[in-house]
Amino acid sequence: MIERFLMNTHYIVLIGVILLLIIGFFGALTKRNLIKILIALGIADTGVNLFFITIGYISGKTAPIFSKNGLTASQMVDPVPQALVLTAIVIGVAVLALGLSIIIRVYEHYGTLNVSRIKRMRG
């Protein structure tokens, strides 16, 4: 079952993806500092993006850019995931930027970044 999956992607990259995901979620769940949580979520996000890229990779093919003339589409890797990852990265950036600006506001009000103390609204 896993073989078919691994066949067209280097399994090292896959392990990298899984590691990134684990680090990301582990960091998000255990770290108390809000900024660290955001960074951890960013890591998880890059993990997923990496996974997306590895899906499109066909071994022995080159990047889907018509740089040199005479490069036919058949020699190129599947371009769709790469396009998607671009948007995903943009979205990741937007979320991070917005997160940081809100964190500034939160810091102004709470004086702390410890997530377990930012819970005036509960119950």
Place this chain on the structure above:
Amino acid sequence: MIGPHNIVLIPVVIGILAYFAGKLVRPVREGLTLLSSLFVCYVVLFKAGLNTIGIYTYNFSLPQYFDGFRFGNNGFSWYFAVIIAFSYLFVSLASFPLVKDKEYHGSFYLFFNIVAGALLGIVYSRDLVSFFIFWEIMTWSSYFLVVMNPNTKGKTGLTYIVFNVAGAYAMLTAMLIVYSYAGSFHFDRVVKAVSLMTNSTVFFISLLFAIGFLVKMATMPLHIWAPDAYTESEDSFTPFFSGTLSKMGVYGFILFFGMLIGFVNIKGVYEIKDTSLIGYIVAWLGVVTSVFATFRAIVQDEIKRLLAYSSIAQVGYIVTAMAVGTALGVAGALYHALIHSVIKLLLFITVAGVIYRTGKNKFSELGGLITRMPLSYLAVLFGIIGLAGMPPFGGFASKWVIYMSLIKNHYYFLLIGMIVSSTAAFLYCYKLIYGIFLGHPSSQGLMEVKEVPGFLWVPQIVLMMVLMLTGFFPGYIVPFIETAMKGIGFSVAFNSTSAYTLSAALGGFNGFVVINVLGAIFVFVFVWYTLFFPKSKRLHRLDIYWAAETPDENTPLHYGYGIGAELDRIPWVGMSLRTHITRFYEKTGEQISGIASVLKDVVFNGDGQIYMLYAILTLVSIFLLMGR
């Protein structure tokens, strides 16, 4: 054409109209309500009369999914419709002077008319959905009338709404189960479907329906809301509340257990002495309710609370009579339902008038009003004679039928329980009339009090006449009861059919002869005593036998309000007065709110990280549970 299906809209529309029109000119509200009540009486008596047995399917532009609402009319609904229509008329008449200068004047008329419309809807509906719709409208509109006057405890309204909504939802569950068998909500399809249900489903359904209706009739375990709700609801609405709304429980109970499920079906489930187990248990609940409520009524100091407990007790009789499911029992229940409505309307309207005039609502603050309010005294006198079930008036006839039904079917222990409570009823009847009218006035102000407002006289006099009519001619309304019984498929229960006598099962009595004998003797002795004897000397109020002294103005002479104080010392009765079921409900209430606060603090504990943890845990659990 105005018929059973759109009579419902008239009071509701007029209620809304009155609310808004009243903002411009205030008396429009009274005028519109009176108009609507008169029109409803006219339609109920003539237009949607006994003979118009018609089924009106009314799609109300509802999705075909519900195959439309159905309204219809037969003897049974006509019987209750008459009770509703006339109590709607009398209470609206009584409420004109009482609510005139209150600041919730507008919303009172809005909700009062909506409740009246909802009741008519209940009585005329021929399918489960419209029955439930109007039941719910009745619940929430009467809720607003209960919490209307500001000086009541908030808890009353909440207890009222929780109990009644829970009862309604128990009914809804049963209706949905029936629907899943019958495929349609119409009564005729439901009746067919119930007959082919398994025993356990029938038992479960009848249990749920029983809960729904027993809540409305305030039977013992489910009665917590009733005393407070009756006492603290708006004074002029209480007659309608206790006189007519509790009868909806009676209507529903007989309709569902008589016609829809059929006593024979639930009898098939488990049988005790040729009645169904549920019926027997409910009958015992009715008896227990009447005994406990009667003793609790005697010790009350507040007038309306005494009458509230008395209503619970009297409806307890009705529950017992109809729960056993015999033809005579149901007939007794119908008869007593009518009589109880008349009596409670009469008493509550008069008491509302007394409270309106004196501003006091406790026995210990009233007394000696007989000289100032003779008509109200007479009204309450007729009321308590009916309430106690004394012969010359209708109260006796309906109780007699109930007793006969219990004796005929050998439910002797039920009858003994009922006797305990109906004998103890004499005590609170006497306390009611003594506390307000007889004895000595507790404060000087009571001596300048005027009679109850003129509008109240009409309902008082008419209701007194109805009591007399049913007393002197007990058999007069037997034909109406029999058409009502045929409406739900019961065989005829009474033997004779003459207007004067009432005879069934083991015996009979002639109401007309009773009143003639009583009248003749009374007139003879009265004439003899008043004319042939020298005029008796009028003594001063304080010139009484007082162990060789004469009491002065501020000696407390109005002892009568303390009736029932000695009940605590009677072992059995004392024990019944001390047991309170409210503690059980309060504990469940605390349990639920305890769970709620634990749940709230655990699940929504405010920490963003924990929320993320929940997400991850859900994912992991989905993988583990559904992974295989």
Place this chain on the structure above:
Amino acid sequence: MSTGMRIVDIIAYPFIAFLIGMLYMGIARNIIGRIHRRWGPPVLQNLIDVFKLYRKREAGSHGVMFHLGPIIMVTGVVTCLYFIPMLSDGRWLKGFSFDGDLILVTYLMVLGALGMALGVGQGGVPFGVMGVTRGLTRLIGLEIPYFIAIIVLMAHYNTASINKIIELQAGGLSNWAMFKVPLAFIASLFSFWGMMGASPFDIPGAPQEVASGPATEFGGKYLALMMSSRGIFGFLKLTLWVDLFMGGAANLLILVGKTFVLFVTVLFVTSVYSRFKVEQAVDFMWRYPTIIGLIALVIEMVR
């Protein structure tokens, strides 16, 4: 039986009861006197008192209801009397008993008391109200064994009309309900003594405590009316018990005989036992007589 005779028969009805009733009360005071080792007033003393009171020139009144109270009491008692057949031959002295049944009679018995209670209410005397309250509370106690007994009767004879019960008891001593349903009779006896005001249960009118209870404020003609209605009430109870449990009376003589026997039992009880408090009376009534009645009922249901 021409209508003329019928009218005389109906009019005479209460007076017979009044006379016999007053006589019994006179005899009762005599016998109790003798038991207390004193001579006691002459037998006709009660009648003399009543006529003396009727002759009185004026009587104090506290208002309309006060005036009507005793009148309603008499009306209630006499009406109830009319619905109990004195003689069982169905022609003479049968009153209107064919138009009513046992349950009607039970409730009519209480009607008089309630009417009088209203008069007492306007009288305004605290003693009167205390007397009425105790009377009604005691009634809760008395009514239960009595009603159990009549339920047993109704179940046994399967009818509620008093005349039919009398007919079914015809034919000799052994047919009397007293022996057919002995336990029910014993239970009903207890409530009979209570209703007759025998000593353990005479708390409402107890002279020492509440100054003759309800009748405190009434004087002159009102007191006369109350005393005569108490006399009629006594006789009414006696005839009812005779009809229900002792096979009714063919003629007046038998009626007087049987009622006197029953009345004597009341004397024995009243002169021996001391007075119960109200709660003791109710508690007692709910304990022993009710249990006896319930046993009778169970026996009846099993049969």
Place this chain on the structure above:
Amino acid sequence: MSLNPILMIAVPLFVAFSIPLLGYIHKKAGLYAMSATLLFNTFLSFSTLPHAFEKPIRVIIAGYKPPFGINLAITPFSIFLACLISLMGFIVSIYLLKDETTETQEKFSMLILLVVMGATGIVLTGDIFNMFVFLEIMSISSYALTSIRKDRKGSEAGIKFLLVGSISSTFLLLGIAIIYNQLGTLNMADIARRFSQMNPKLAFAAVSFLFLGLGIESEMFPLNAWAPDVYQGAPAPVAALFSAVTVKAGLYAMIRFLYTISNNSSFIKLLMLFGIATVIVSELSALKQTDVKRMLGYSSLGQIGVILFAVGIGTKTALEGAVFHFVNHAVLKATMFLSIGLLAKYAGGSSFEELKGIGKKYPFLAGVFAIGALGVMGFPPLNGFMSKLMILTAAAKAEHVVLVMLVLAASVVEGFYYFRVLQVMFREPEPTRIEKRSVSLAFVIPLVVLVGMIVGIGLFPGVLMPYFKGAAMDILSRGDYISVMLSGGGAL
């Protein structure tokens, strides 16, 4: 029909980004532009409604025929939701004209437009990654909207919403990646057609990731802890918008994914259980609230739980009830949040103590709140009753009697806490510290319209019935969704 449905997305996008420029012309221009666009959107969606109900429309963008190009799949259910979303958006936008809670008008109206555009995009799109992008647009703008007021509550709610939201987007992306890896396509219809050919293990993984991601968006029980804080923290009109619009889009995505794309019955059963859990947990926790806005948040979760429960049952009548409840929940919650927003503004806070006796001071607003409360509780003449009854009837028919009793028990609890609030408002003596200020027309019109809708739908539910039937048919009939979208139905 003249206008291409794509305009429903393009126009708001264009206007949103041009609002900062409009700011120079006139300070309030942005707001008017916003409500104008939303009006246009409503008009356009209502005009395409009849066409979509005859035959689902497939809009091709930039010439690429599916399954290659991104296209819009306008089916009856989606166009119906589009109308609901744009109408609700428009009503809230009228409310916002006079609402001075946010001084930076441009940013506020831009974000509102983006949220509505995102929701409309989710509902209309036929491409799964496209749906993800719209979902992200909507989420980011709602994070920003929640903390627009820069006060303590807003920012706290914003950061919590952001944390949980980014988790949801990560998992969504992961799910989409797995699907793309297996099937090589992003077009929903194509995925749906070949979903069974996927490797079962990976299919399960993809479905559970997407289920989790969409679960967070549609406020399911274990995943909705952020919702009450957001409803309380965000300004009232924003909360109204969230409950009326964003949740609907999340639910649409969940339904579309479970029914049309993966058609996985075990996950539908799971949805039902989670729905019941949502109802019970949220109703119980609402019992102990002291702040009315937070309590409304919980009640909104309860209503969504009922919708999830109905969707979980899966029969045709249950789905009709669910769609009906969509409409009712949107209308009712919008009414209540808007009215409580005003009441809280005039009373200086939305906790019980501050709102004591407000009913006597502002009878109209409190009256609207009361009508909304009666509607939510499902009392007959109003709209909440009919949809709840349909759902419960369907549940009873599907032999879930115990669950029906649980839902009814929960609504008894709901009745308790709503009437407690009404009693606080109407029965307490009139507060002296609040002086009566006139309520401006811009606030009154939306409330009157909403109350009109509540009572109107309540009295004449039959009018909307065909649309519910059509939508339910569309959800259930997976086959002709695929055939229409691939074989080129109403090509445009």
